[in-house]
Amino acid sequence: MRLSSFFMPTLKETPAEAQIVSHRLMLRAGMIRQSSAGIYSWLPLGFRVLKRIEQIVREEQDAHGAQELLMPTIQSADLWRESGRYDDYGKEMLRITDRHERDMLYGPTNEELITDIFRHSVRSYRQLPQILYHIQWKFRDEVRPRFGVMRGREFLMKDGYSFDIDKDAARRSYNRHFVSYLRTFARMGLKAIPMRAETGPIGGDLSHEFIILAETGESEVFCDRALVERDVLQEGIDYAGDLQPLVDSWTEPYAATEDMHDSALYEALPAERRVQARGIEVGHIFYFGTKYSAPMGAVVVGPDGQDVPVEMGSYGIGVSRLVGAIIEANHDDAGIVWPDAVAPFRAGIINLKPEDGDCTAMAETLHGRLRSAGVETLYDDRPERAGAKFATMDLIGLPWAVTVGPRGAKAGTVELKRRATGEKEELSLDAAIARLVD
Template sequence: MRLSRYFLPVLKETPGDAQVVSHQLMLRAGMIRQTAAGIYAWLPMGLRVLRKIENIVREEQDRAGAIEVLMPTIQSAELWKQSGRYEAYGPEMLRIIDRHDREMLFSPTAEELFTVIFQNGTKSYRELPRNLYQIQWKFRDEVRPRFGVLRGREFLMKDAYSFDLDFAGARHSYNRMFIAYMRTFARMGLHAIPMRADTGPIGGDLSHEFIVLAPTGESDVFYHRNWEQGHDTSAIDADDAGALERFIDGLNADYAATDEKRDPAAEAETGDALKQSKGIEVGQVFYFGDKYTRAMGVSVQGPDGVAVAPLMGSYGIGVSRLMGAIIEASHDEAGIIWPDAVAPYKVALINLRVDDEACAAAADGLYAQLTAAGVEVLYDDRDERGGAKFATADLIGLPWQLVVGPKGIKAGVVELKRRGGEREEVSIEAATARLSA
């Protein structure tokens, strides 16, 4: 993409109302604009990152055997009355009356609707296990939305719902999502720690929150220092229920809990290894048995012909929130430092002198060649000073900067720099080869 034709409204000043660094940088880097309290428009650069995060989430859900569907944002209140949550959910639910005076709502989560859709297409235990997910906008009418996309009102969420015949199956479905979450966050360069957590308005008796440690986090968290290392999940076969369970039990032997789930005995045992920090919740998994299937009157025919209410879990990831968490974890004084997997473009190609024919020809050539090789390039072809171009490139945080200047071009070289690293003079050919690899 040529920057001269793009829509990238960067800001020089840090907006006064943005308290945390991710919010500041997303505004400054022209990724989002607030359109109402806790509600954001996604500008082209922000949307590209959002889609990359979304695709990683999707790939790991698919890999875990979940099947993608899409529910409407606006739901009838009827279903929620059936489960008893219409009254229980409180003022965070955005309630709506339509033109025919029917009670509707903007979905804050979707246990009820998934349960009904599941029933509509499932008659027998033979069709279990089943795990359906969606990536869809949700709305929660937070009393004090803040910190940009970290606590917005309209946000993009992945929510999955598993249905199993018995507890062993449901536990395996839970574990599958557990490991899928570890893989999902790791692919984005995040170290997320699963912590015993409260179940809140979803209900149930088993839940983990996946927490990214950050001083700006809203949650107080407590954990064994072993959690500060990452865990390699690549060798785990998620189809092997026993091995998966042992791996996860092994992980969970090290204490980790949110504020609401602290356990004094376990903390005493952890002793000096106990650490305290702030964290950002990026995902949560729940097991709640037949809470919703019973309430909604949902059943399948069991092996002995008797109707059984399937056991459920639900599994959320805050897709738009993840962008804030990634920036909180990966930035410096000059701007964002995108992990490769979620960078909006791989390369910032900077032409320092658009009025110099040799520079323009070289930069145009590099742009054409890299683009043809499938490399995502943002080409700064604007008539601006070099200083402004470098500042923009640092701010938006693309992994590579490729700089074309008049002196270098005469010598047949360009400058290649990893964001945050050192500049290096290389031949045009070497630069192309390195970036296309």
């Protein structure tokens, strides 16, 4: 992709409304533009990151046996009245009346709708377990939307739902999600710590939030330093095996959100192991049993021939919020530093002198060969001064930058820079391409 034709309206000055790093950098890098309070348009650069994150989430859901579907954004209020949540949810729910005077709502979550789908489709315990998920836009009418995509009103979320015959089976589904979330965030270059959390309007009595420690986090969290220093989960997982020991190893050390904090348990830790910090929630999982299935009649015929309400759980990942969270965890004074897995492009090519024939010939060759090799690049072919080009590449944070200058073009070499470390190497064209393809 040539930067001269790529729609990326960067800003030199930071808008006054941007209070945190991720919001400032997303606006300056031309990733998003605000449409109204807490609602954003995703421009091409930001949308590419959003799709990268979405795909990682999808792959890890599929890996543990979840099946993807797509539910609508607009739901019937009648379903929420069945569960008893329509009046309880509060002003965050955007309520709508259609032209036939039917009460509708813009879904903030999908427990009711997925339960309705299940109850009309599954009748026997032999069809269990079922794990269904979708990646869909949600709306919650926050009273004070702020921090850009970190606390907006409209957001993209992966929400999944499990259906099981009994509590033991439901706990196995919960554990599969717990472990898959550790894998999901690790693939994005994030250290997400699972913490005991309140269930809130979702309900139930077992819940964990996955928290990234960051100074700009929305809530205070408390945990054992052993979790902060522990390596992220990267090994392959046998989801058919017993995952309880692995889950226990992550949940036995103390870790709790502010709402679930037990000061006595926390202070029982040695002082050097206590971590009190701010955190950003990027995922939340719940086990709530028959909270929805019982009132809504989602039952199956059990092994004894009797109807049994299914045991349920729900599992959310803030896909659009993750874009901001990753930036909060990966930036420096010059701009964003994308982890490889979520970067909008793998590399940027900087043509220092487009008017120089040798320079442009080498840059064009490099761009063409990388594209043929499947390496997505953003080629800065603009007639801008060198300093502006370097600043733009640092701002948007691509993992690699390849600089082609007149002297190097004559010698057949380019400069390869690793954004995360600032390390630079002078390499032949072939060597640079091999490094980026590897």
